[in-house]
Amino acid sequence: MKRISSRAIIFKEDKVLLMFRKKRQKDGTIKEYFVVPGGGWEGDETLEQNAIRELKEEMNIDIEITNFVGLEISDFGCANYFVAKIVKGEPHLGGEEREKNNEDNYYEPMFVDLSQLDKLDIVGKEYIKKAYDKQFQILNNAILTDQGICPTCYDKKFGNVLFGDNSKNIIFKDDDVEVFMCANPRAKGHVIISTIKHFKDMMEIDDETCKKVFVLAKNVMNAIKKVFESESVYLCTMCDGPNNHFHLQLIPRYNFEKRGSINFVKERQPYLYEQEKIEQLKKILSE
Ligand SMILES: [Zn+2]
Structure with missing residues (x-):
């Protein structure tokens, strides 16, 4: 029978807990690699209990299984991978791994x-x-x-996992700001200016960034007016809450629309990707 094992994948922020291994090979060289912590099933336990027991023995931590990821069947056996979280303890080597730990077989x-x-x-x-x-x-x-994490910053850090890739909607970007077409616009030509660095609202921004953002906003508004032939462009910012990421909304008003604050709450529309207009905006803003 193939060897059955259970392994626990534990994430902590943007890291994963692994067992670093060094093992002397038959030819005398030392191989360095990592394994997902876990070990052999002992028969009188569930696979989850198997993972929990192994992590306690190997790394001196109490874990809770949160998800099953999959079963890997290979020449070495059947490995069950779970996602888990640490409920108690800081990982440090224990069990038989600690006893047999040496430079030729290192854990x-x-x-x-x-x-x-x-x-x-x-x-x-x-x-x-x-x-x-x-x-x-x-x-x-x-x-x-709810966890106190800004979704915008999180999205950027982890490669657009939440909001998707907006790179083709970006009309201007530098080290401080990002300017992009709103994905669910209140009007055609609705643009958002967002800071790269996290500020929860305008009241938090340093003066230099504040000046830069507002001068940029003026230029973007003029560009929108010209490219989209709107009658005016409205500006608003109303970040309100600890995990809001500061941004400005630039919303065009067209000649067939009434003036006034109604324009801030116009119904959202599906985004139309208009490459030609985007290119025109980019060109104006790069000048
Ligand atoms: Zn943020």
């Missing part, structure tokens, strides 16, 4: 930055990626906000 628990995954030799890497994707599928704005 060390380690949090590894997720950005390093592709560069490292990791047994079970595909399952870490699967688990990572699974986590983000269930994440949304509201969950992040």
Whole structure:
């Protein structure tokens, strides 16, 4: 019978907990690699209990299983991958791994930055990626906000996992700001100016950034008016809450629309990608 094992993938911020291994090979060289912590099933336990017991023995931590990721069947056996979280303890080596630890057969628990995954030799890497994707599928704005995390900053940091890739809607970008077409606009030509750095609202911005944002807003408004042939462009900002990410809304008003604050709450429309207009805006703003 193939060896059955259970393994726990544990994320902490943008890191994953792994066991770093060094093992002397038959040819005398030392191989360095990582494994997802876990170990063999002992028969009188569930697979979840298997993972919980192994993590306690190997790394001295109490964990709680939160999700099943998948079963890997290979020549080495059947490995069950779970996602888990630490409920008690800081990982440090224990159990038989600690007893047999030496330079030729070395074990060390380690949090590894997720950005390093592709560069490292990791047994079970595909399952870490699967688990990572699974986590983000269930994440949304509201969950992040409840946890005190700004969704906009989170989205940027993790490669647009929440809001998707907006790079083709961007009309201007530098180290301080990002200007892009609103994905669910209140009018054609609705543009958003957002700071790269996190500020929860305008009252928090330093003067220099504030000046820059408003001069830029003036230029973008003129560009929108010209390219979209609107009669005017309205500006508003109403970030309100600890996890809001400062942004300005620039909303055109057209000649067939009434003047006034009604324009701030016009019904949202589906986004129309208009490459030609985007290129025109980009050109004006790059001058
Ligand atoms: Zn933010």
